[in-house]
Amino acid sequence: KRRHKHSDELEKKIQNHLTDSMKPPGADGDIWELFAEEGEMKIYRKELVEDGLICDPLKAVHSIGNVTAREMCHYFWDTDVRMEWEGTIESFRVIEVPEEFTTIIYQTHRRVWPSAQRDCLYLSSMVKVDNPPSVGDKIPHDTWIVCNFSVDHPEANPVSGCVRALIEIALICQTFITPPKDGGPITRDCLQCDIIYVANVNPGGWAPASVLRSIYKREYPKFLRRFTAYVQDKTRKLDI
Numbered sequence: 565k566r567r568h569k570h571s572d573e574l575e576k577k578i579q580n581h582l583t584d585s586m587k588p589p590g591a592d593g594d595i596w597e598l599f600a601e602e603g604e605m606k607i608y609r610k611e612l613v614e615d616g617l618i619c620d621p622l623k624a625v626h627s628i629g630n631v632t633a634r635e636m637c638h639y640f641w642d643t644d645v646r647m648e649w650e651g652t653i654e655s656f657r658v659i660e661v662p663e664e665f666t667t668i669i670y671q672t673h674r675r676v677w678p679s680a681q682r683d684c685l686y687l688s689s690m691v692k693v694d695n696p697p698s699v700g701d702k703i704p705h706d707t708w709i710v711c712n713f714s715v716d717h718p719e720a721n722p723v724s725g726c727v728r729a730l731i732e733i734a735l736i737c738q739t740f741i742t743p744p745k746d747g748g749p750i751t752r753d754c755l756q757c758d759i760i761y762v763a764n765v766n767p768g769g770w771a772p773a774s775v776l777r778s779i780y781k782r783e784y785p786k787f788l789r790r791f792t793a794y795v796q797d798k799t800r801k802l803d804i
């Protein structure tokens with residue numbers, strides 16, 4: 565059961581995401597504010613201040629065609645392509661690979677004046693979910709999750725001057741297949757991927773509420789637009 569130091573914590577977080585994060589916003593009685601909407605993409609936030617720090621939880625739901633849940637999670641998890649879609653990190657290093665689809669990453673984010681620069685040290689794991697809760701009456705073909713959460717590590721060797729931000733993030737994707745009416749083969753056009761992205765970022769130290777909230781308001785929609793377009797582009801049939 566315990567494959568590495570963080571196995572138990574990882575399992576618990578994945579279970580929590582599958583029960584809590586997969587509920588549509590508002591189902592849990594919580595009041596989510598819709599702050600960005602573009603087509604199928606809807607991004608919700610809550611205002612949360614902990615110890616004087618802005619820790620606004622974020623939940624985004626989206627649905628895009630022509631890709632599978634596994635492709636979405638692979639490109640989100642795979643550090644080989646991280647800098648192709650990530651716009652706010654300045655540098656990152658894979659510190660350790662505890663097991664095949666689990667990495668421990670140290671990354672620095674671009675400094676946003678007047679706040680101190682932030683860094684993150686987190687475990688990132690990609691897992692296929694066996695018995696997913698079905699949301700509504702659609703039956704998913706498969707469900708994948710990437711879970712990123714802050715951990716400690718002796719070899720982080722942090723950049724001096726950085727304030728350590730703490731993250732709890734998950735990308736949960738489900739593939740839905742609509743076979744062609746004429747009984748023909750299943751192609752990419754039969755695929756639909758439903759996406760849930762939840763992010764809880766504690767900035768780790770003081771930063772003006774207005775600066776933080778404007779970063780989130782600008783960066784989350786940009787990230788979701790850019791990342792989903794990136795995966796659709798990477799998986800598109802090669803134009804012959």
Ligand SMILES: CCCCCc1ccc(-c2ccc(S(=O)(=O)CCO)cc2)cc1/C=C\c1ccccn1
Pocket residue numbers: 650652653673676679680682684712729731733763765767771776779780783784787
């Ligand atoms: C003063 C600035 C304080 C906030 C700094 C910060 C901390 C953490 C993070 C962050 C955001 C997404 C992830 S992830 O989804 O796991 C992907 C891998 O990188 C991990 C970390 C970002 C940012 C700062 C900017 C920011 C905020 C939203 C969205 C995008 N950028």
